Amino acid sequence: MQQLPPDLVPTSYELDEDHALLHLSWSDGHESLHSYEALRRACPCAWCSGEGGFAGNMSATTPLSPEMVTLYELTMVGRYGLTPIWGDGHKTGIYTYERLRGMCECDECRLARADKQPA
Ligand SMILES: [Zn+2]
C-alpha cells in the first residue's frame, strides 16, 4: 500500500446524488472520485470484509439494496480516515486516506494504476 505524506488529507467532500458519486478534495489539490457502490463493496469493517479467517458478508456479487449504496455523510476518524454513513445505517467501515486515494476512480489515477500493472 502506498504511503501518503502525513500532511495529505481530505479537505472537503461533496455528494453527487444524481450520479451516486463521492467527490473528495485533498490538500494537494487532487479531487478523488468514488462511486457509492464501489465504496460500499470495499467496506473494510469486519462484518463486510471478514476477520480472523471468517469470510465477510460483502463480496463483488453481494446484492445491494438502494439503501446500502446511499451515502448520507462522511465523518472523520481521528487524523487518518473517514467513515461513511450509509442509508441502511451501516457506519462501521473506516476507510484510511491511503485506501481512499488507492481506490480513486478519476481518469488520472486509473491510468496511473493501469501503468503499474502489466496488461
Ligand atoms: Zn462494513
Ligand SMILES: [Zn+2]
Ligand atoms: Zn484520482
